Amino acid sequence: xxxxxxxxxxxxxxxxxxxxxxxxxxxxxxxxxxxxxxxxxxxxxxxxxxxxxxxxxxxxxxxxxxxxxxxxxxxxxxxxxxxxxxxxxxxxxxxxxxxxxxxxxxxxxxxxxxxxxxxxxxxxxxxxxxxxxxxxxxxxxx
Amino acid sequence: xxxxxxxxxxxxxxxxxxxxxxxxxxxxxxxxxxxxxxxxxxxxxxxxxxxxxxxxxxxxxxxxxxxxxxxxxxxxxxxxxxxxxxxxxxxxxxxxxxxxxxxxxxxxxxxxxxxxxxxxxxxxxxxxxxxxxxxxxxxxxx
DNA sequence: TAATAAATAAAAACGATTGTTAATTAGATA
DNA sequence: TATCTAATTAACAATCGTTTTTATTTATTA
Numbered sequence: 437x438x439x440x441x442x443x444x445x446x447x448x449x450x451x452x453x454x455x456x457x458x459x460x461x462x463x464x465x466x467x468x469x470x471x472x473x474x475x476x477x478x479x480x481x482x483x484x485x486x487x488x489x490x491x492x493x494x495x496x497x498x499x500x501x502x503x504x505x506x507x508x509x510x511x512x513x514x515x516x517x518x519x520x521x522x523x524x525x526x527x528x529x530x531x532x533x534x535x536x537x538x539x540x541x542x543x544x545x546x547x548x549x550x551x552x553x554x555x556x557x558x559x560x561x562x563x564x565x566x567x568x569x570x571x572x573x574x575x576x577x578x
Numbered sequence: 579x580x581x582x583x584x585x586x587x588x589x590x591x592x593x594x595x596x597x598x599x600x601x602x603x604x605x606x607x608x609x610x611x612x613x614x615x616x617x618x619x620x621x622x623x624x625x626x627x628x629x630x631x632x633x634x635x636x637x638x639x640x641x642x643x644x645x646x647x648x649x650x651x652x653x654x655x656x657x658x659x660x661x662x663x664x665x666x667x668x669x670x671x672x673x674x675x676x677x678x679x680x681x682x683x684x685x686x687x688x689x690x691x692x693x694x695x696x697x698x699x700x701x702x703x704x705x706x707x708x709x710x711x712x713x714x715x716x717x718x719x720x
Numbered sequence: 721t722a723a724t725a726a727a728t729a730a731a732a733a734c735g736a737t738t739g740t741t742a743a744t745t746a747g748a749t750a
Numbered sequence: 751t752a753t754c755t756a757a758t759t760a761a762c763a764a765t766c767g768t769t770t771t772t773a774t775t776t777a778t779t780a
Contacts, residue, residue: 452757452758453745453746453747453756453757453758454747455745455746455757455758455759457758458758473736475736487760488759488760489759489760489761490736490737491738491759491760491761491762492758492760494736494737494738495738495758495759498738510652510653510656514652514735514736514767515735515736515737516736516737528691528695528699528701530699531702537695537698539691539692539695540692541692543688543689546685546688546689547685547688547689547706549681549708550681550682550683553670553679553681555713556712556713557672557679557708557710557711557712557713558710558711558716559708559710560709560710561708561709561710562706562708562709563706563707563709564689564704564706565704565705565706565707566701566703566704567701567702567703567704567705568699568700568702568703569699569700569702570699571699574700590777590778593725593726593778594726594727595726595727595777595778596778597726597727597728597776597777599727599728615767616768629728629729630729631729632729632767632768633728633729633730633731633769633770634727636767636768636769637727637769638727640769656736656737656766657766657767657768658768
């Protein structure tokens with residue numbers, strides 16, 4: 437996601453309006469590396485803007501996705517998560533607490549499709565999901 | 579997934595019953611590399627066993643998952659898919675038609691977490707999702 | 721073959737998401 | 751600055767995939 441300022445300009449130039457609700461959503465997402473679900477975003481916005489509706493969150497997230505400002509993905513879960521970092525990167529997920537962490541490392545020189553598959557698919561990119569246990573969950577229960 | 583014969587023995591040894599509905603589901607899944615959704619399985623079973631209910635499909639797939647006989651996963655889609663091949667492997671998905679193909683290649687020597695992340699996560703495995711366009715979808719429209 | 725625990729079909733319930741609507745409002749323009 | 755209008759909102763209903771519930775049926779085994 438770009439800065440809020442740039443995003444604001446971009447939206448306005450397309451005839452879209454910058455409402456206080458949208459601004460709150462942008463602020464919640466800005467530099468957010470927690471991979472929130474729509475509900476997470478809703479709860480955080482609601483704290484500072486209690487009358488906001490869930491619909492608005494969904495609609496705005498969809499708008500941001502269409503504009504390529506956030507990436508939508510699903511992991512081990514039946515709800516979608518949103519990531520304002522749209523640069524190519526990978527993820528580690530804790531099988532226990534489901535916490536997701538970004539992995540910024542370029543594996544592209546090592547990860548390519550085997551020859552036979554290359555004939556059938558033209559690959560535009562790939563995503564690696566690491567599964568594991570985070571340090572907190574690994575600790576013995578007190 | 580093991581052979582139907584072995585699977586049958588395994589289930590019975592655990593006090594579970596082998597019903598005709600289950601056998602049909604096993605047959606639909608056996609050697610199936612199409613990554614079917616519950617609905618796909620339902621439709622195929624229904625052809626030969628028209629009175630089967632959706633509930634039975636869901637329950638049986640869950641049972642198979644608990645037993646480690648199928649792997650459940652989600653890609654770019656809001657429904658779950660099932661894979662009777664539980665060996666570690668990766669996938670290519672066509673962004674256009676959503677067709678999924680298996681990728682059997684061992685990337686494990688090249689794909690490891692960066693050092694700083696290794697301190698926080700103990701990784702048990704990883705999955706690579708390649709995105710691309712399949713040959714059929716790449717062809718110009720007639 | 722009868723007993724019984726497990727599995728079934730059908731229906732209702734469920735949670736996440738999307739569509740609809742009437743009312744409100746941001747932001748351009750007079 | 752006030753007015754106007756299309757975009758956005760909140761509230762609600764609807765939908766979709768999946769799960770739960772319940773009463774009935776059935777696979778297994780004694």
